[in-house]
Amino acid sequence: MAERAAITVIGIGNPQRGDDAAGRLVAQRLRDHSLAGVKIIECNGEATDLVDRLRRAASAIIIDAAAFGAKPGTVRRLDVAAQCVPAGRARSSHGLGLAEAIELTRALGALPLPCLIYLVQGSVWEAGAALSPPVAAAVPRLADLILSETRAMRALSSLAGGSCD
């Protein structure tokens, strides 16, 4: 297998479906920071594509909009190396969504470590809709959180004698 990229940040979503764009918007914000050793990707969340991207990452942070019953704009952090992802009502390609992609990668013994998911509760999903105000407000907050995570990962990697650069 090719050498894994140190830290891969994956923003998932459909840019034309309201709050579903959130993951990609966070990824776009992070690009402005020119983070050394961090690879930033945007994708639509197709499961096999995600599996492929995760397999090529040493550590990963995924950002996606979701519906988990919280107030719109609420952010939830999952450490999927430590816990299985509950499969929900997947909405992406042929019934295979983010949860299936994570678990498939785990079953193949290729899950990055750590592998974090940041979910933001959305409320607007219609085609052509704009971001809802609570999710729009959450995007810069999420970008800051991811920045902190990447710094922490790089610091840990340095302590362990590795290098992210």
Next chain:
Amino acid sequence: MARSRTIEVGYLARVEGEGALHLSVRSDRVDRAELRIFEPPRFFEALLRGRHYSEAPDITSRICGICPVAYQMSAVHAMEAALGVTAGGQLRALRRLLYCGEWIESHTLHIYLLQAPDFLGAESAIELARTQRAAVERGLQLKKVGNEILRVLGGREVHPINVKVGGFYRVPTPQELKPLAERLDWAEAAARDTVSWVAGFDFPDLSRDYEFVALRHPNEYPMNEGQIVSSRGLDIAVAEYDQHFAEQHVPYTHALQSRLDGRSGYLAGPLARFALNFDRLPADVQQAARAAGVGAVCRNPYQGIIVRALEVLYACIEARRIIAAYERPAEPAVALPAPRPSVGHGATEAPRGLLYHRYELDADGTIAAANIVPPTAQNQASIEEDLREFAGSWLALPDAQLRLRCEAAIRNYDPCISCATHFLRLTVDRGAGDG
């Protein structure tokens, strides 16, 4: 009063869309099987009205994340028919190459991650990855080759943006296609392994006397062009589609069901393409089919997984052939005449079967009317007939197993992302004093 047993299914894995199935049982026979599906192409037909014809490929590619090329291809062929132009030569070859990519990625996803678990006693692709890791790895890599073709030719892997009426916005250089050729050498071998793998599955001994419907071309296995033919003698030009195929409302579903010349359901898709075009396959693919235990005609819908694998093999060989013969055309698209009031029809072979488009254009090229008939809608009656015929022998099973059998029978059709069942609510009405 009829008593009914209702099984609520929260999530139907490995099939996409949104739907429900109702079985009505009388005297231990299924007398009605009613499948309710959601059909977004109807929404897109309304969206297309009032837009310029040149927008149709990009708009229709949004209907499905798994078969965007099929929607684009049917759209461009219909528009070119309306305008009276043909994209031939290398432009035609590149379209075929793009379609090969879609067949490879779509079929491989279905074979490995959606349908194989049904035959191998695995609950899901995740469980399969634990028990058959090498096979799943092969499937993922094979699918990726298909995606790569879409990326190189279509501009990106999902919802390609490089296709236009008349050809492409940009055509690749031979050098850009070279890495694909190298990947396809591996893919062809992987596809042969896939055929052998699925041929080893245990298949239920169930078959039906389907009326197969597919395109048929004078000298190639059909993708973009051909007459529409059936195993019961239909042989018509695409423009004659509406004279023979009728869409009808049924009371329990929003989707329209297609009928051919007033007969019962017909079958579109890999089994139909294969049966009607076996003689158009290269000799070594025909040989692989015989070795896999399917002859020139396969009527067992469960063995559709073998036929899909054979079509993946064919698509790899065909893609390699197209790349070897490729010379970059001088222009990426043919010149288009000024629009005029006209009607155009297009039909191509989506991975799951015939996909028909019809457009009416105004004098300025605005779309006045659009009609899109996706393969899953065409197959809906046939899915119900399969369930009516097959499910009778499953009725003694507990609810959960009965549901799984029904789901697997529906999955045989690889229902499209946008056109089929995602949440299958199964209700069984066993009649008075039963159940």
